[in-house]
Amino acid sequence: MEKKSSGSGVRLERRNILKLMATLPAAALAPVTPFASSVAMAMPQEAGAQNDAAVYQPKVFHPHELRTIRILSDMILPADERSCSASEAGVPEFIDGWLHVKQGNLLDEIRGGLTWLDMASNRSFQFDFADCSIQRQKQILDRIAYPEKAAPEDASAVVFFNSLRDLVVSGFFTSRQGIRDLPYVGNQPQQQWTGCPPQVRAKLGLVDS
Amino acid sequence: MPDSMSTSSTYDVIIVGSGAGGGMAAYNLTKAGAKCLMLEAGGWYDAAKDSKWLEWQYNAPHRGGGDYTSPMNYFLAADGGWQVPGEPYLNARGTDWMWFRARMLGGRTNSWGRISLRNGPYDFKPYDRYGNGFNWPIGYEDLAPYYDRTEELIGVFGSKEGLENLPDGKFLPPPAPRCYELLLQQASRKLHIPCIPSRLAVLTRPLNGRPECHYVSQCGRACRMGSNFSSPVVLLLPARETGNLEIRTGAMAREILTGPDGRATGVSYIDKKTRKEVQVHGKVVVLAASSCETARLLLNSRSSRFPDGLANSSGMVGKYLMDTVMSTVSGFLPKLMDLPPHNCDGVGGMHLYMPWWGYQESVRRTLPFSRGYHIEISGSRQGMPMPGVLSGTQKLVGGGYGESLKENCRKLYGSFVTLSGRGEMIPNENSYCEVDNNVVDQWGIPVLKFHFQWGEQELRMARHMQETFQEIIHTAGGEVVQSYGAEQRWGISEGGQGIHEVGGVRMGDNPKDSVLNAHCQAWDCKNLFVADGAPFxxxxxxxxxxxxxxxxxxxxxxxxxxxxxGNV
Structure with a gap:
């Protein structure tokens, strides 16, 4: 996380909290009392690092498909100053595993969409999508990423991209990195519950009733 | 661990099922000194060891995903779901009944929503009040002392409100509201819809040796600390401590055994490990297998004396099956965008809800339906983000990808709310289950076939829900993201989807049109009782x-x- 400061005060405030969170070991977020140690005994051990992309064996995707999914994942949610890219957060592997167990026709929809992308790309640029320049890849995505502006003949590809976008967003914001990005600050046992914090109440214009 | 099998002895009571009803029966009868045998079709479950409490979704298979009742959901403390392998059920043409089963010690009490609302005086005498449906053979005053005792035992938080037909209970203090709940409360008050602390079986104070909640919003995972109500923790543990309770898991009840005098003598079950029949004998049999399983057991207990099944001389077993009327609207509240990070977990459910407010309108007949519904609310900042988080962004931000999408996701996080109705169904004769002898489960037991229809009344109620929820979202300054119109039948749920299936072995004043008397004792079989939702x-x-x-x-x-x- 870089300390570049730009944008609104709210974003700065968030970043400050993120910075604070980053400097704290996870346990420090829980209250340090006998309570915490009794809870700690009931807490599961966190598993170690995972998603080693180098050795990942896809369950549904062919290598070419997985390569395309990686490119798309990072085009949808690229790295920025706050967090890593979707592929660094294990999103392609998540999507592959999800489609492996998900019932219904989502796998067909995604796989069919990848085929459409290569078709569209070859028609326009004589290359598969994954082999095009980023500029050309964007040109193709721009056709299907904005549902209200898309051409009628691209309607089915728009549906595909809506689903893929949702999968990437789901995969990223349920990853360790995505949780910190939001940030989701829960899953920390509380000794007491105090409700909506005063600074949020103030922002929402809620007066105590 | 489950006790070893012994078939020679005669128990005082055999209880089929270990959920809410079976657990409560075991709790009381063992304390009264009765030697009880409990049969559970599923396996052993111990939340203190087996709960997935505090585990992160990113360490779980598929990020713990799948919807709430999907087999893909790693976290939900429910072995089973809408389908149980090897244990099918059938739907009649035109019926899409959904049957949720949790095959485990404690059943669905491990994962349930903990919402604990008393029936009010009107709810026991609906025919008197509305001129439709049926009166119960008991009234609120009969059950009130038992509601008191139950709440004091299990622990229910809430607030004294004195509202019509919503009796207050013996409450623990309610947890403070979440931010989005306060916004919805503000809107609902403008519309003169009450919005009050919810009533959940979650401890906000230590009670009976169980600690206060830790507010991580994971009640559905079963509580490792025992801070919410589940049958194994709150009922079966003390029942076992009496030394009077033996529990057999993997025991799939097949039929109730009867003697020459027509009294129940015991239960025949299939031991799932050996696939062999085991017969156990008892002086009293209590059925608490879940409403539909209890009806199925009775229908499958056929003999020359009871050709249509046990306790079924009225022909009423399986009849008047009911479920909650549900319809949902979700909305986007721009005010909730881009809020300072804050912990919104709380207990594993809503802290505020909207009880039914239209009793007087019903009396004046100014509503297009009789009966009523309450509104359950939820918000997208509550709980650990799970797969599906922030999905459908294209509806709000017009799609896109890249850095702007990422930034939009951060802003949108936590800005969605959902309002979901829970309405009263009028029992009807088109909704029932029966046994189909042509199809058996893997244990050789004939399966249920369901027939289910909502009436015109329920559809009108669902429409009213849709209109009201949209009004609340608009009043809160929001936009409706998902709603349902006439062509989608106002978003009404499928029968059974509410997981509130009750009825099928109803109680009554008259043996001709009910199966059980006012004490849930079978009219036809004095030592047979029902203790689940089937008597409703x-x-x-x-x-x-x-x-x-x-x-x-x-x-x-x-x-x-x-x-x-000496009467039974």
Whole structure:
């Protein structure tokens, strides 16, 4: 996380909290009392690092498909100053595993969409999508990423991209990195519950009733 | 661990099922000194060891995903779901009944929503009040002392409100509201819809040796600390401590055995490990297998004396099956965008809800339906983000990808709310289950076939939900993201989807049109009782578990009393 400061005060405030969170070991977020140690005994051990992309064996995707999914994942949610890219957060592997167990026709929809992308790309640029320049890849995505502006003949590809976008967003914001990005600050046992914090109440214009 | 098998002895009571009703029966009858045998079709479950409490979704298979009841959901403390392998059920043409089963010690009490609402006086006498449906053979005053005792035992938070037909209980203090709940409360008050602290079986203070909640919003995973109500922690543990309870898991009840005098003598079950029949004998049999399983057991207990199944001389077993009317609207509240990070977890459910407000309108007949519903609310900042988080962004931000999408996701996080109705169904004769002898499960037991229809009344109620929820979202300054119109039948749920299926073995005043008397004792078989949701005569807009618990307590008191008097 870089300390570049730009944008609104709210974003700065968030970043400050993120910075604070980053400097704290996870346990420090829980209250340090006998309570915490009794809870700690009931807490599961966190598993170690995972998603080693180098050795990942896809369950549904062919290598070419997985390569395309990686490119798309990072085009949808690229790295920025706050967090890593979707592929660094294990999103392609998540999507592959999800489609492996998900019932219904989502796998067909995604796989069919990848085929459409290569078709569209070859028609326009004589290359598969994954082999095009980023500029050309964007040109193709721009056709299907904005549902209200898309051409009628691209309607089915728009549906595909809506689903893929949702999968990437789901995969990223349920990853360790995505949780910190939001940030989701829960899953920390509380000794007491105090409700909506005063600074949020103030922002929402809620007066105590 | 499950006790070893012994088939020679005769138990005082055999209880089929270990959920809310069976657990409560065991709790009371073992304390009264009865030697009890409990049969559970599923496996052993110990939340202190087996709960997935505090585990992160990113360490779980598929990020713990799948919807709430999907087999893909790693976290939900429910072995089973809408389908149980090897244990099918059938739907009649035109029926899409959904049947949720949790095959495990404690059943669905491990994962349930903990919403604990008392039925009110009107709910027991709906025919008197509305001129439709049926009266119960008991009234609120019969159950009130048992509601008191149940709440004091299990722990329910709430607030004294004195509202019409919503009796207050013995409450623990309610947790403070979440931010989005306060916004919805503000809107609902403008519309003169009450919005009050919810009533959940979650401890906000230590109670009976169980600690206060830790507010991580994971009740559905079962609580490792025992801070919410589940049958194994709150009922079966003390029942076992009496030394009077033996539990057999993997015991799939097949039929109730009867003697030449027509009395129940025991239960035949299939031991799932050996696939062999085992017969156990008892002086009293209590069925609490879940409403539909209990009906199935009775229908499958056929003999020359009872050709249509046990306790079925009225022909009413399986009839008047009910479920909660549900319809949902979700909305986007721009005010909730881009809020300072804050912990919104709380207990594993809503802290505020909207009870039914239209009783007087119903009397004046200014509503297009009789009966009522309550509104359950949820918000997208509550709980650990799970797969599906922030999905459908294209509806709000017009799609896109890249850095702007990422930034939009951060802003949108936590800005969605959902309002979901829980309405009262009028029991109808088109909704029932029967046994189909042509199809058996893998244990050789004939399966259920369901017939289910909502009436015109329920559809009108769903429409009213849609219109009201949209109004609340608009009043809160929001936009509707998902709603349902006439062509989608106002978003009405499928029968069974509410997981509030009750009825099928109803109680009554008259043996000709009911299976059980006012004490949930079979008219046709004096030593046979039912302690789950099957005896329900109606299904109020109150979630049924608290009433199942209170009724099971009342029924087991009656059993103990009748045994003492030598009447059964």
């Amino acid at each position: 005569v109606g299904l109020a807009n109150k979630n049924p578990t608290l009433t199942i618990l209170a009724m099971a307590w009342r029924t087991s008191d009656y059993i103990a009393d009748q045994v003492k008097k």
